[in-house]
Each structure stands twice: as C-alpha cells, then as structure tokens.
Amino acid sequence: MSATDTDLTALARSIKAWGQELGFAEVRIADVDLSHMEAPLQAWLDAGYHGQMDYMASHGMKRARPAELVPGTVRAISARMNYLPPALGPQWREQEAARGDDPSAAVISVYARGRDYHKVMRSRLQQLADRIKGQIGEFGYRVFSDSAPVMEVELAAKGGLGWRGKHTLLINRQGGSFFFLGEILVDVPLPVDPPETPRCGQCSACITVCPTQAILAPHKLDARRCISYLTIELKGAIPLEMRPLIGNKVYGCDDCQTICPWNKFAQRAVVPDFDERHSLGSAGMVELFAWTEEQFNRNMEGSAIRRIGHERWLRNLAVGLGNAAVTAKGRPDLVAALLSRREHPSEVVREHVEWALALHGAA
Numbered sequence: 001m002s003a004t005d006t007d008l009t010a011l012a013r014s015i016k017a018w019g020q021e022l023g024f025a026e027v028r029i030a031d032v033d034l035s036h037m038e039a040p041l042q043a044w045l046d047a048g049y050h051g052q053m054d055y056m057a058s059h060g061m062k063r064a065r066p067a068e069l070v071p072g073t074v075r076a077i078s079a080r081m082n083y084l085p086p087a088l089g090p091q092w093r094e095q096e097a098a099r100g101d102d103p104s105a106a107v108i109s110v111y112a113r114g115r116d117y118h119k120v121m122r123s124r125l126q127q128l129a130d131r132i133k134g135q136i137g138e139f140g141y142r143v144f145s146d147s148a149p150v151m152e153v154e155l156a157a158k159g160g161l162g163w164r165g166k167h168t169l170l171i172n173r174q175g176g177s178f179f180f181l182g183e184i185l186v187d188v189p190l191p192v193d194p195p196e197t198p199r200c201g202q203c204s205a206c207i208t209v210c211p212t213q214a215i216l217a218p219h220k221l222d223a224r225r226c227i228s229y230l231t232i233e234l235k236g237a238i239p240l241e242m243r244p245l246i247g248n249k250v251y252g253c254d255d256c257q258t259i260c261p262w263n264k265f266a267q268r269a270v271v272p273d274f275d276e277r278h279s280l281g282s283a284g285m286v287e288l289f290a291w292t293e294e295q296f297n298r299n300m301e302g303s304a305i306r307r308i309g310h311e312r313w314l315r316n317l318a319v320g321l322g323n324a325a326v327t328a329k330g331r332p333d334l335v336a337a338l339l340s341r342r343e344h345p346s347e348v349v350r351e352h353v354e355w356a357l358a359l360h361g362a363a
Contacts, residue, residue, distance in 0.1 A: 019128055027077060031072060037064045041061070071151065077128070078155050079125065080172065080175070081180045083274040084267065084269055085114065088110075103334075104248075110250055115302050116302055116304045117145070117304065120273045139186060142184070144182060153181065159192065161181075161196070164198070165206065165216040167256040168219055171262050176263065177260060206257075206260055210282055212225040214226040231312075289314065289338075311346045314344065314352075331360075334360065335357070338360070339357070
C-alpha cells in the first residue's frame with residue numbers, strides 16, 4: 001500500500017500516537033518551507049556569531065532548505081522528548097541555582113548528565129519511521145537529531161511544538177523547554193499542524209540572567225559568548241575576559257532555561273536513558289578534576305560529554321576552580337587539585353591551571 005492510498009489524516013493521527021508510545025512527549029507535522037529564515041541565517045553567519053562552529057556555514061543555505069538536503073521532502077515530522085531526570089525534586093530550579101553559588105560544585109548542564117541524546121532520539125525516531133513503513137510500505141525519509149544541517153527549532157515551531165523563545169530555544173506551553181528535538185523528513189504529504197502563538201510577552205528574564213550577555217537581543221545569540229559554546233564547542237584556550245563570567249559551569253549552561261517562567265511546567269523524562277550518571281548533578285570540581293583520561297573515557301562512555309575530550313574537561317574545571325577563589329581564595333583542597341595538574345602535558349591545561357592558581361594567590 002502506498003502513502004497516496006492511505007487516509008493521510010488517519011496516518012498523521014497514528015504517527016502522533018506511535019510517537020507517544022515510543023517515549024516522545026509530543027509529535028507534530030510541518031511543511032518544510034523555511035525561506036523566511038534564509039536572510040536571518042545569512043546575516044547571523046556574516047556577523048561571525050557561529051564562532052568556530054564551521055559546520056554552521058559549510059552547508060550554505062541547505063540548512064534552510066530541507067528539500068535540498070533530502071530530495072523529495074515535503075513534510076517534517078518533529079518530535080520532542082523530555083529529559084529532566086525523575087530524581088530531581090519539585091524545587092529543582094532553586095536547587096540548580098544554588099549549585100551555581102557553591103564555589104566547589106561542578107555545574108553540568110542537565111541534558112548531559114545521562115546518556116547521549118543523539119543516540120536515544122535517532123533510535124526512537126527510526127522506530128517511528130519503521131512503524132510508518134509498516135503501515136504504508138516503502139517511502140522516502142531521513143531521521144535527524146542535532147546531527148545534520150537542519151533548522152530543528154524552526155521546523156518544530158512551524159508544526160506547533162512550541163515557539164522560539166528570546167533565548168532562541170523552543171518553549172512549549174505544557175512542557176517548558178527541557179526537552180530534545182528530532183525530526184523525520186518525509187516525502188509523504190501529511191496534513192500539517194498549525195503553529196503555536198508566541199507567549200514570551202514582555203518577559204526578558206533569559207536575556208537578563210545570561211552571565212556573558214550572549215543574548216544580544218530577542219532571538220539573537222552570539223554563540224562566541226555563550227557558555228555552552230565556550231565549554232563545549234570552543235577548541236584551545238578560553239578567552240581571558242570570558243573566564244570569570246563562566247563561574248563553576250563545567251559543561252554547558254542552563255541559566256536562560258532555569259529562569260524561564262514556562263519551565264515551572266517542565267516535565268520529567270519517561271525513558272531511563274536520561275537518568276543521572278556518575279553523580280554529575282552533585283559532583284564537586286576537585287573530584288572530577290582528579291579523573292585520569294582513562295577514567296574520563298570510561299565514565300563518559302555513551303555520554304555527550306565524552307566528545308570534548310579529557311583536555312577540554314580539565315580546561316573547563318580549571319576555570320571553575322580558579323573562579324572559586326572569589327569566595328574561597330586559597331582553600332587548600334582547591335589549590336592542591338590545581339597543583340596536581342601544573343605539569344600536565346597539555347599546554348592548554350597548564351595555562352588555565354596557572355591562571356587559576358594566580359587567582360588563589362598560589363602562582
């Protein structure tokens with residue numbers, strides 16, 4: 001049976017139900033006309049806001065043209081999956097904020113505390129595609145989750161999964177923004193869902209709270225200033241002027257999400273993959289700084305964190321240990337940890353360690 005012989009409305013309804021069975025919080029369908037995003041995307045790239053993320057520019061406008069990426073594409077089936085670990089208590093937003101004020105705590109973005117979401121999302125989206133194939137037979141499709149030049153937020157917003165917040169992330173009225181996105185580009189002309197009305201109003205909490213003021217204006221992010229970029233994407237040394245602003249954030253930053261009023265509605269994950277591993281939600285910097293490269297690779301097996309490598313892991317922790325001097329200058333355990341890496345073979349690690357030691361008055 002081909003897609004043209006199928007009641008497409010019923011098929012769309014089934015796809016959404018199958019998606020929920022697979023652990024997705026919600027599935028929506030959009031057309032793939034993103035021509036309205038071509039000029040803003042080009043302006044963002046021309047301004048250099050993508051920094052070292054060359055992949056953002058290497059595909060040109062293909063990012064805004066899904067049908068060029070996957071010929072024959074006429075629809076995007078977008079899905080979101082909640083990732084807040086169930087173990088987080090009801091006051092999790094206040095607890096996360098408090099960790100940011102603890103000079104010895106290593107703050108790791110919530111999304112990275114469990115299993116690598118790329119694998120989880122792609123696997124389940126593939127299962128969804130298989131269900132569709134079982135219903136209509138062979139069809140043209142490709143599965144994505146932050147893995148190709150696809151404007152995921154725009155496609156998701158077009159299909160009504162939420163609206164783009166002023167911090168550039170997608171916000172859902174029932175689920176906040178603590179969720180992953182993925183999509184299946186298909187050649188089946190499914191009925192599309194209407195977009196959601198933006199509901200940020202006059203709120204600018206995400207812009208105000210950003211430690212590095214990376215959100216230049218509503219919906220305009222300079223990635224080069226974003227802590228997620230600085231701790232994950234940036235290779236080499238972190239700019240001196242940025243280091244004090246990073247605080248104790250070791251991998252990523254959730255400040256613009258945690259402050260968002262809509263995240264009082266954030267939902268817990270329903271799949272076990274995003275359960276916290278290796279106490280990454282409560283670990284201290286001294287403990288994590290002591291990991292050898294072998295320990296790092298073993299502990300981070302299957303984690304999104306592993307891709308930054310041990311060198312950048314130590315670099316980020318050294319910055320955090322240095323910033324701890326603001327409220328814990330000269331604390332023996334912090335200084336001892338830094339001294340233990342003073343002769344590290346990596347020039348990048350050594351340079352950040354010396355910077356941190358100087359702040360503690362131990363250079």
